[in-house]
Amino acid sequence: MEGRDYRFISPARFEELIKEGGFLAWAEVFGHRYGTLHPPIAEDIERGRNVILEIDVQGAAAVRKKMPQAVLVFLAPPSDQELERRLRARRTESEAELERRLAAARREMEQRTWFDHVVVNDDVDRAAAEVAAIIDGASGDRET
16 A cells, blocks of 8 residues: 555655665565665654564565664465465466566575574464564563
8 A cells, every 4th residue: 555555656766765775675576676765664663663574585684784683584485385386376477477486485495594583384373473472572672
């Protein structure tokens, strides 16, 4: 949703924000550029709010550099076969695009070892409860 989940900006403004250091993290993924603006995140954290970002490994690495206190959670599929099944079931990509996404996902899976937590998404309710427990634990560590 524009203004809440996403903010759409022009390519020129995106370039300006990169040069200004306005992003906590940004990346080009499959031909599209995505970024997480730093000021709103910093404001929420200053207010004692938990901030959850849905980002890829590249974004997580950028967040780790700028905010070493961040708690990084890698959400993993139960297996390569299940990941492929889920992607195929979406029916949103061509075979070539699907293969590209699978290759990228496999490269990302190799990076999960440097995350603070790995949650296997084999059962959505259990995985959500595990993530919630991680958030609760991290919130308890933060001084308010």
